[in-house]
Amino acid sequence: MSETIAAPRAQFFQDADRITHDLEHRRRIQAAMGKYYISRYSRQALFRDWQEARQTAAETKWAALNELDKHLENFERNATARGTQVHWTSTSEQARAVIVDIIRRHNARRIVKSKVMTSEEIHLNQLLVELGYDVIESDLGEYIQQLKGEPPYHFVFPCMHLSREEISDLFENHLGTAQTHDPEELTMIARRVLRQKYIDADIGITGANFVVADTGMISITENEGNARLTAALPRVMITLVGIEKVLPKFSDLALFLPMLATAGTGQPLTGYNTMYAGPRQPDETDGPVEWHVVFLDNNRTTLLADPQQRDALHCIRCGACLNVCPIFKNVGGLSYGTTYQGPIGSVITPHFRGLQDWKHLSGASSLCGACTETCPVKIDLHHHLLHNRRNAVEEKRGFLEGMLWRGFTFLMNRPKLFSLSIKMGRIFQPLHALVKDTFLDPARAWTKSRELPEIAHESFRDYWKRRQTK
Amino acid sequence: MTEREKIFTRIRDALKTQAPMPGHHDGAGKTHAISEARNAIAGAKQWLPDPGADSAEWLAQFEKLSAELKTTVHICASEADAHAKLREIAVADGWKSVAAHQHPLVSPAVAALPLPLLDTTNGYDANAMAKCDVGITACDALVAQTGSIFLTNRTGGGRALSVLPPHHVVIAHREQLVPDLPSAFELMTRIYGPANWPSMSTLITGPSRTGDIERILVLGAHGPRKLTVLLV
Numbered sequence: 113m114s115e116t117i118a119a120p121r122a123q124f125f126q127d128a129d130r131i132t133h134d135l136e137h138r139r140r141i142q143a144a145m146g147k148y149y150i151s152r153y154s155r156q157a158l159f160r161d162w163q164e165a166r167q168t169a170a171e172t173k174w175a176a177l178n179e180l181d182k183h184l185e186n187f188e189r190n191a192t193a194r195g196t197q198v199h200w201t202s203t204s205e206q207a208r209a210v211i212v213d214i215i216r217r218h219n220a221r222r223i224v225k226s227k228v229m230t231s232e233e234i235h236l237n238q239l240l241v242e243l244g245y246d247v248i249e250s251d252l253g254e255y256i257q258q259l260k261g262e263p264p265y266h267f268v269f270p271c272m273h274l275s276r277e278e279i280s281d282l283f284e285n286h287l288g289t290a291q292t293h294d295p296e297e298l299t300m301i302a303r304r305v306l307r308q309k310y311i312d313a314d315i316g317i318t319g320a321n322f323v324v325a326d327t328g329m330i331s332i333t334e335n336e337g338n339a340r341l342t343a344a345l346p347r348v349m350i351t352l353v354g355i356e357k358v359l360p361k362f363s364d365l366a367l368f369l370p371m372l373a374t375a376g377t378g379q380p381l382t383g384y385n386t387m388y389a390g391p392r393q394p395d396e397t398d399g400p401v402e403w404h405v406v407f408l409d410n411n412r413t414t415l416l417a418d419p420q421q422r423d424a425l426h427c428i429r430c431g432a433c434l435n436v437c438p439i440f441k442n443v444g445g446l447s448y449g450t451t452y453q454g455p456i457g458s459v460i461t462p463h464f465r466g467l468q469d470w471k472h473l474s475g476a477s478s479l480c481g482a483c484t485e486t487c488p489v490k491i492d493l494h495h496h497l498l499h500n501r502r503n504a505v506e507e508k509r510g511f512l513e514g515m516l517w518r519g520f521t522f523l524m525n526r527p528k529l530f531s532l533s534i535k536m537g538r539i540f541q542p543l544h545a546l547v548k549d550t551f552l553d554p555a556r557a558w559t560k561s562r563e564l565p566e567i568a569h570e571s572f573r574d575y576w577k578r579r580q581t582k
Numbered sequence: 583m584t585e586r587e588k589i590f591t592r593i594r595d596a597l598k599t600q601a602p603m604p605g606h607h608d609g610a611g612k613t614h615a616i617s618e619a620r621n622a623i624a625g626a627k628q629w630l631p632d633p634g635a636d637s638a639e640w641l642a643q644f645e646k647l648s649a650e651l652k653t654t655v656h657i658c659a660s661e662a663d664a665h666a667k668l669r670e671i672a673v674a675d676g677w678k679s680v681a682a683h684q685h686p687l688v689s690p691a692v693a694a695l696p697l698p699l700l701d702t703t704n705g706y707d708a709n710a711m712a713k714c715d716v717g718i719t720a721c722d723a724l725v726a727q728t729g730s731i732f733l734t735n736r737t738g739g740g741r742a743l744s745v746l747p748p749h750h751v752v753i754a755h756r757e758q759l760v761p762d763l764p765s766a767f768e769l770m771t772r773i774y775g776p777a778n779w780p781s782m783s784t785l786i787t788g789p790s791r792t793g794d795i796e797r798i799l800v801l802g803a804h805g806p807r808k809l810t811v812l813l814v
Contacts, residue, residue: 144797158631168625170604178600181593194781200586252803253794269794276795295795299803306804311708327779337745337790337805343782344741345708355589362771366763367626369785370728380631380647380728383791384805386784393781397683397702397740409589417596423604490604
């Protein structure tokens, strides 16, 4: 873990450069996103007023965050009244300790997980494997990534960068199954393997899409049914969730569930939207006997304390901003080196893991604003990328950059010197072609992928002077 | 100070500065209250996709979306008709055992099937349920707007019955069809609120599905490959 944190910037530039030149990667991502655009925008068009729905969703989240403390207390009161155990953790270490403690108390060995992005944030799998537990991801995409030993490529479509051939090879190597290039047969292989895992598991770990304050419920959205099985069969259920996921009212789900499905995958509703209101109750036939809800802060309160960027906590993790982002589509999800990729990842990661280490992600943007436009809860994403850039410079000015700006200011304030430098530039520019793309070029980072326009043969000032003297 | 207190203190400190309302910049819209027209349920009613004006249109919309989602819907003239349809499916699919729960709509239908029954009402063995060919349940509501089935562990025979067997059959009354999601959430609140919530409620929209491999749709990822609604 320490290596990945050591040089996130170098890793990003290296991986982004490699993936951007990988034309097969580009073809695959564009094919997948093409399908997404068609289903998403045709589904969105069925809304009687998508823009009004967005504004309402944004204001509902805004109001929810304005009284976050009240809603969390409300949730805790309603949930504990039904036997749910609620835990509060500030850091990754604390969250890991709470979860390991629950597992130990039950002498559990086998753990089945449905999709939990927050567990990627706290590196839970690595720890549980190190401690010798049998941990298995049950979402198909997450399972494939677990076998591959890679983090999710996209937080909604975890293995969208892999071809069926690569997945078939992976299954052959790890499970000893015969080669097949039929997505249905590949899915059935995973189904057979995982089916028994749910039944045998001692503990089920899930994430949460929404925390409903007025009923003390957790709402989980999925397509496969793996989260439902994870929450039905093991004796103990653990839900790990960020503190920002609150919705004040149960009925708010009537708006948020279809918006999440539309923006996320272009479905009318996702396959299963399940609301949990406690562990197994006395009159019920199945379900876990214990349910632990573990709230994680992990610097979410740092972001909350920034009113300008607070709306980034509205995020419902639909992944739409990744799908429309020209940078994401070119550099690929793994290059980010973050739990949350794409524009939302670039905005929030500096708050969660340090501005100076992660500011480069905010620079990797064309500021086209496609993310802001597509966001179902109206997060001002591309402006937040600018805010991060500004904050990074205000916090720590680069010496070289400062020198350059001072030099620029000096030059621009002296018309004679400016005019002289333009004349010099006209002489030296043709020589630049000799060093371009080599290490002798002082501006190679900039000129590597750009062409400087030729300096005009006559400046406007010279032209004006000539015209006046005629 | 406990960790809980520390987190709440940080939240309260952070909230001392108000964030601008969405769509407004600093200085405008600095109020905690959002207008009545903007509450989510009213908003959802007006702005979500149109489910149709009357129950005939709702039914047409439910059938259309079900077809898109690959849910099979059979409109049955009577309960006896539904039982006959169930027997027909049992023969066609070669069922050898069924899992179901006790419910006025479900029990007579299952009794009419000449097959071994796993009754989940008073507990069951998960391995045995996994071997059953079908799980048969009732539900709380059907939603025309999204082609969904709303059920709880009370109307669905527990948490697993509607998701573990490879085929899920829902028997529902035509009056259970509601136009849209806001109506469905209002109905659930009327039935179970404020303090009688089942520990699980779920909106089921089509059979289990995944697109994780090259974004190609595959049914039956972990849950049922087939979903059938018998509408009486």
